[in-house]
Amino acid sequence: MNPALETLMLAIATDEALAVPQAALFIGAEAHPTLSAWPEITGWQPFKPLATTWDQAGFNRCEMIPDQKWPLVIVLPGKSRDETFAWFAMARDHLEPGGKLVVSMPNTAGAGRFEKELAKATRNITSLQKHKCRAFHVTLDDSWDEAIFNEWRDLGTPRQIPQTAFTVEAGIFSSDHIDPGSQLLADHLPAHWHGDLADLGAGWGFLTDAILKRCPKVARIDLYEADSRALACARKNLAAYPHEIGYHWHDVTTGLPRSYDAILMNPPFHIGQATHVDLGRVFLKTAADSLKRGGKLILVANRQLPYEAVLEANGLLWRKVVEDKVYKILSAEKR
Numbered sequence: 001m002n003p004a005l006e007t008l009m010l011a012i013a014t015d016e017a018l019a020v021p022q023a024a025l026f027i028g029a030e031a032h033p034t035l036s037a038w039p040e041i042t043g044w045q046p047f048k049p050l051a052t053t054w055d056q057a058g059f060n061r062c063e064m065i066p067d068q069k070w071p072l073v074i075v076l077p078g079k080s081r082d083e084t085f086a087w088f089a090m091a092r093d094h095l096e097p098g099g100k101l102v103v104s105m106p107n108t109a110g111a112g113r114f115e116k117e118l119a120k121a122t123r124n125i126t127s128l129q130k131h132k133c134r135a136f137h138v139t140l141d142d143s144w145d146e147a148i149f150n151e152w153r154d155l156g157t158p159r160q161i162p163q164t165a166f167t168v169e170a171g172i173f174s175s176d177h178i179d180p181g182s183q184l185l186a187d188h189l190p191a192h193w194h195g196d197l198a199d200l201g202a203g204w205g206f207l208t209d210a211i212l213k214r215c216p217k218v219a220r221i222d223l224y225e226a227d228s229r230a231l232a233c234a235r236k237n238l239a240a241y242p243h244e245i246g247y248h249w250h251d252v253t254t255g256l257p258r259s260y261d262a263i264l265m266n267p268p269f270h271i272g273q274a275t276h277v278d279l280g281r282v283f284l285k286t287a288a289d290s291l292k293r294g295g296k297l298i299l300v301a302n303r304q305l306p307y308e309a310v311l312e313a314n315g316l317l318w319r320k321v322v323e324d325k326v327y328k329i330l331s332a333e334k335r
């Protein structure tokens, strides 16, 4: 159960001002059984596993939000400040006059602070607290401070990481700096890799960029990434390379469609706020299953993560390339 989603559904069920509308837009859509009884709901969800669950529940989903207005827009933000404000602005742009914007988020994600900011911009707000979350809603009228929404809208536009040419967007992994673990891996990549490669959890393309710079004989590289916004940034960041590059909006935990000569990755081990070592383990297993015999793997991980045993259990011979106070680089070969 996602407590923010439960709180949201409770607010809609119990607050008379929030009667089920004829149509609604759900930004950051997550499936809930109650929504099946709604006349029409359109979801937008950039994270592939959640988008798949939404689709499987039979709801309508858009890849890009159409230029359309709704009487109700629901926002279930992630954990990034800029993304949350940008989603408030996105919601505002899709509200019809008199329409309602409902937000729900955990207290640990700063719900109280975001509620106050939204109240400043809209001058009216109703709030419900439950499950250590807050659901709050506002009604669009002429009193809304459009200057604040303009500032928030800007937070959602693609931007560059300072002192680099890399394009990023609020809410994606390492959206304002290069991740130090990824940088350590980039500094220790082999120079002789060739053939078909894959980058698992490729983000906005930092590691693919590094390996293509380091290994001129790479024939093709496939990026697998769950966040569609990160993948869109990767397309821009890698556009100048002449190589064959595949961009896949894909949940790596479901396996890969083909096998590779070499794989590189900085595997995720967080889902939302929580640490999930299992997610990293499944990434390692997917990599092991998708390497050809003799295929190579290189990855970076936090030092304390027990990935050596996972590599061994999946038939890979491994060695530690380097470690610092926080990270280790592991290299492995499929027997």
Ligand SMILES: C[S@@+](CC[C@H](N)C(=O)[O-])C[C@H]1O[C@@H](n2cnc3c(N)ncnc32)[C@H](O)[C@@H]1O
Pocket (backbone or CB within 6 Å): 049, 173, 174, 179, 182, 200, 201, 202, 203, 204, 205, 206, 207, 224, 225, 226, 227, 230, 250, 251, 252, 253, 265, 266, 267, 268, 269
């Ligand atoms: C630690 S980041 C590394 C990003 C990038 N490779 C870099 O080094 O900057 C892990 C990436 O995995 C992605 N991710 C998380 N869960 C995923 C899944 N189930 N399938 C594919 N990608 C996933 C995240 O969106 C994130 O971009």
